[in-house]
Amino acid sequence: MKMLVAFLSAGALLTGCVSADVLFSSPTMKAKGPAPAPPEPRLDTVHQSPPKLERRDYDRDKTVVSLTFDDGNASQHEAVKILDEIELEGTFYVNSSVLDSPGYFSRAQLDAMANTGHEIAGHGVQHRNLSDLEPVETVRQICMDRKNLSNWGYQVTSFAFPEAGSNPAIEQAVADCGYNSARGLGGIESVTGCEGCGYAESFDPKNIWHTLAPAMVDADWTVEDMQNLVLNAEENGGGWIQITFHHLCPSSCNEISVQTEDFAQFVSWLKDREQKTGTVVRTVDEVVGGPIRPIVDEPELPANTEGNLVVNSGFSEQPRGDDFSRCWQAAGYGKNNGHARVEPKATNDSDGVRLEITNYRDGDFKFLQRLDLGECATQIIPGERYEMKATYSATTTAQFVLYLRDPQGDWLYWTASDWLAPTDAAKEAVWVAPAIPEGFTGLSFGLSLFSEGILHADDVEMSVYSD
Ligand SMILES: [Zn+2]
Known part of the structure; x- marks a missing residue:
């Protein structure tokens, strides 16, 4: 008993x-x-990621879109399949402690994604809102996550704040842990709001440790709402648009999911813009540029x-x-x-x-x-x-x-x-x-x-x- x-x-x-x-x-x-068995050391994988592109392989008056995906949700694999088919690459911000758990990406999936050019990026070991934590715990969340992902063979240069929780000390921690940029949510006009905020982030962001992005795509967004982000930027001098997705429905449906068919329609429209208007899709790392910095251990x-x-x-x-x-x-x-x-x-x-x-x-x-x-x-x-x-x-x-x-x-x-x-x-x-x-x-x-x-x-x- x-x-x-x-x-x-x-x-x-x-x-x-x-x-x-x-x-x-x-x-x-x-x-x-x-089962309480101690963890087996995992064999590291060296990924044949494509060589890093030159920073800013686009004209400054062009519009560049980054398709970003938060939390490592398994349903995002639907997006990966669609993007692979039309040869676009996304940036996937994952929490290293949940990989291989039900509902999240497996390490094998991330390996395959890295090998087809998708960017694997950091989102904290756990999905804790960093503004709720003591400063040293914040550093552990950010540095250990980057160390885990790097030790598994990924080139980890980009960070996104869980629940967009940030302040200057947290931004400093992201820099100190060896990242090259950090994405917030907000500061760019979208159907969700932020009227008058402007239509795109600069290619030289005022704060690279808290780049501006439209509010995340949620279940109320239409294909047109996503297209308008791009059109508004194109018509207002261009710039950088980071569009954030969480779940793909019907694989996983909730208030922050996007319909898979809407996503497919949007990204194929986006792909066509390359020929029509010169608007391109690039990973966050490609836009930000910079070297892959050494792994930084979390504080002892x-x-x-x-x-x-x-x-x-x-x-x-x-x-x-x-x-x-x-x-x-x-x-x-x-x-x-x-x-x-x-x-x-x-x-x-x-x-x-x-x-x-x-x-x-x-x-x-x-x-x-x-x-x-x-x-x-x-x-x-x-x-x-x-x-x-x-x-x-x-x-x-x-x-x-x-x-x-x-x-x-x-x-x-x-x-x-x-x-x-x-x-x-x-x-x-x-x-x-x-x-x-x-x-x-x-x-x-x-x-x-x-x-x-x-x-x-x-x-x-x-x-x-x-x-
Ligand atoms: Zn998140």
Whole structure:
């Protein structure tokens, strides 16, 4: 029975209180099986990418369009097929930690895309809005992603901000991590808005670390809306238009998808403009130019071994991004309604977590240390054992659950404790986890429920165990 529950507590991680379908669309949350095997080193691939074009192989009064695709969504492969057929190349901003997961590009697909001239570009290890993070975590997200992609054989020079979250410090981090440019969203007029903003970015952008682009294409856009971006630029002195796509429908339909047939119609119209007006399609790297700069390692993160290793263990700090309290996320999978929130403790005025499952069919719901690159999750030492503690009361059975992070920033479900019995009176639960396997750098723990009920938890603690 315990084995069954250990398996049930594995799997996809979801946030908040909305349906699983919506939550699976977030690139930071991915399905993972329970197998805890350490990662095998992957064989690097050297891609026969075409030689880099001379910078700006176009006249300055021409219009140049970059077709950009964010998040590594698998449905974008429909666009790749269409572009390959008419020999146009796109720029694909991917999050390195989600590749090879359901719903995202596989590494094999990216290899094939790089070999036909598409640009593989960075979008952060995870799809975190960088303006929600501590500065050093931002640098880790940007540098480690570029390092991962570069080590896999791609020539990585272009970056796009996840959720367009940026500020001057984040722009500086992009520069410091070895990129040549960063794309924002906004600052160019489109059907979505920004009236009077201008119709194109300059070939010498005022800020190469935050280039201007029309709002992303969403499901309300027509072929004509996309064409107007190009026509408006052509009629107003030319310039650079970066058009951003997310999903292709019917493969994947939502509020930010484009119909595959509309996309095909638009890009074949665009291809014809080369002959008619001289408007060309180029990757972002081709427009920006510059060398491929050396890989920059993310800042080192030493493992602390003293005291309570949990950040915001009192749940007193304000939430950022999707957290329900800073550095704490809700997660779960399967058919159930889960809710997590901070609630003042009855016995004193410090805060704790209230976790609840209603309408349970299967799966689990839990709270976890944010599965990140080190701002929240605990940096660990392989071979060490760690002790988890929490004071809890619960109307149903609970258990500790543990996730491990590999050196590429990818999170995997690892293991779970024995069941914690329901209790009305608050009591302390203590569990010493097995020794950390080789090949992992980070640990996240939390408590899960896997039936209807309510759990309160506070005084959470993780420390190095010595017997
Ligand atoms: Zn994105």
